Amino acid sequence: MPDDSLLVPAPVTTNLVPGAGLRRFAATRASDGAYAFVSVPCGHPFEVRLEALGGRTIRAWWFDPRTGEARPADEFPKAERRRFVPPTPGELVDWVLVLDDAARGFPPPGRRPRG
Numbered sequence: 001m002p003d004d005s006l007l008v009p010a011p012v013t014t015n016l017v018p019g020a021g022l023r024r025f026a027a028t029r030a031s032d033g034a035y036a037f038v039s040v041p042c043g044h045p046f047e048v049r050l051e052a053l054g055g056r057t058i059r060a061w062w063f064d065p066r067t068g069e070a071r072p073a074d075e076f077p078k079a080e081r082r083r084f085v086p087p088t089p090g091e092l093v094d095w096v097l098v099l100d101d102a103a104r105g106f107p108p109p110g111r112r113p114r115g
Contacts, residue, residue: 003029006049007048025038040096042090048081060098062096063109064094096109
């Protein structure tokens with residue numbers, strides 16, 4: 001379900017409106033908190049609220065929609081918030097941050113579960 005409340009608003013530091021137009025971040029999550037996705041349209045650091053996610057440990061992945069490949073980002077104890085930095089700096093470098101409840105054992109994004 002769409003849930004932009006996962007995104008911590010960035011302060012306005014220029015005459016540009018963060019999160020608008022080509023820089024609009026968007027978030028969605030499972031209703032049970034098993035996972036969340038954040039669409040990241042540019043290579044700028046951002047923060048995510050993690051309270052709505054399930055589990056004690058979160059596994060993070062960067063999914064590249066240009067290639068369909070995923071790369072591990074980190075695994076960490078769930079906290080109130082966490083800052084993320086996309087792998088590629090700059091503008092118009094789409095990524096999807098995938099956050100999973102590590103206990104669920106989901107495969108990397110873009111791969112089918114075994115079995």
